[in-house]
Amino acid sequence: xxxxxxxxxxxxxxxxxxxxxxxxxxxxxxxxxxxxxxxxxxxxxxxxxxxxxxxxxxxxxxxxxxxxxxxxxxxxxxxxxxxxxxxxxxxxxxxxxxxxxxxxxxxxxxxxxxxxxxxxxxxxxxxxxxxxxxxxxxxxxxxxxxxxxxxxxxxxxxxxxxxxxxxxxxxxxxxxxxxxxxxxxxxxxxxxxxxxxxxxxxxxxxxxxxxxxxxxxxxxxxxxxxxxxxxxxxxxxxxxxxxxxxxxxxxxx
Numbered sequence: 001x002x003x004x005x006x007x008x009x010x011x012x013x014x015x016x017x018x019x020x021x022x023x024x025x026x027x028x029x030x031x032x033x034x035x036x037x038x039x040x041x042x043x044x045x046x047x048x049x050x051x052x053x054x055x056x057x058x059x060x061x062x063x064x065x066x067x068x069x070x071x072x073x074x075x076x077x078x079x080x081x082x083x084x085x086x087x088x089x090x091x092x093x094x095x096x097x098x099x100x101x102x103x104x105x106x107x108x109x110x111x112x113x114x115x116x117x118x119x120x121x122x123x124x125x126x127x128x129x130x131x132x133x134x135x136x137x138x139x140x141x142x143x144x145x146x147x148x149x150x151x152x153x154x155x156x157x158x159x160x161x162x163x164x165x166x167x168x169x170x171x172x173x174x175x176x177x178x179x180x181x182x183x184x185x186x187x188x189x190x191x192x193x194x195x196x197x198x199x200x201x202x203x204x205x206x207x208x209x210x211x212x213x214x215x216x217x218x219x220x221x222x223x224x225x226x227x228x229x230x231x232x233x234x235x236x237x238x239x240x241x242x243x244x245x246x247x248x249x250x251x252x253x
Contacts (some may be wrong), residue, residue: 003035004207011051011208015215019059020223020231022157022179023238024052026245028208043201046194050205053187055212060184062220063177070134074178077138078185081146085189088150100152105247108155111162112239115232121165128169137167142182149186155242157183161235172231176223 010031018024025048032044063069115121129137141163149156160179164170170178194200223231 004204007031007035007204008207008211011055011211012215014052015055015059015212016219017215017234017238018052018056018157018183018212019062019180019216019219021161021176021235021238022183023155023242024055024157024212025154026238026241028052028212039201040199042194042197042199046191046197046199047201047205047208049187049191049194050200050202051208051212053184053191054209055216056180056183056187058213059216059220060177060180062217062224063173063180066224067174067177069174069177069181073135073138074181076135077142077178078182080139080142081149081182082185082189084143084146085150085186086193088147088152089190089193090150091147092151101246102250104152104154105243105250108158108239108243108246111158112236112243114166115162115236115239121232125171125174126169128167134168138178141167142185145182146186146189150190154246155239156186158235158239158242172228172235173223176231 010027014024014026014028014031017027028051029045029048032039032048033041036044127134141160145156145159145163148159157179160182161172161175164175164178165172168175191200223234
């Protein structure tokens, strides 16, 4: 019971962080591996996806109730994210992500430095694309990051946010809203495979999902209330944590 309570607490904090800028897996995945060392890794990852998707869905709903998103662009992008996340999950069973694992800390470092140096980055909403061009570019981002999520995964939400700010000219709040919807699509693709293959602890996942939803509700409300400046600071904090975590995994494990 103590382990379940601690996993619930980890899920709450993961939901809180993930609802703002992504990166909830930084908390939830290590917690699962720590408390359940005898369980098959695929089952832990499947349980993580099941627990996480509910909080992400609730956060997405909260954002889209307050922040206007263009569904004509978001839906095709989400469809591509789903398909390519599934393709990435299939690919990783044949090609180990060794080189990507070592390159990721440097990619994240570049993202952090760029965001830190450009103080106005993500402060204003000034869309760059419109019409079919925006849809096509969003589908490209959905496909690329979706494949990455299925193939490797860490920082998916943060990459979605960065690209929608950098390429599309969105502010951090609007980019976070779009990122949540695309994250749900990616998680659904992975969960469909894990669930079909029996790699989910449903009861534990349900308890963690409830805690994650609570964290997501609080986190998304704070993001909407405090706006883009708050989200930007959280984004930099999570990306910094991702740099430390992925560097350790790539070079010291």
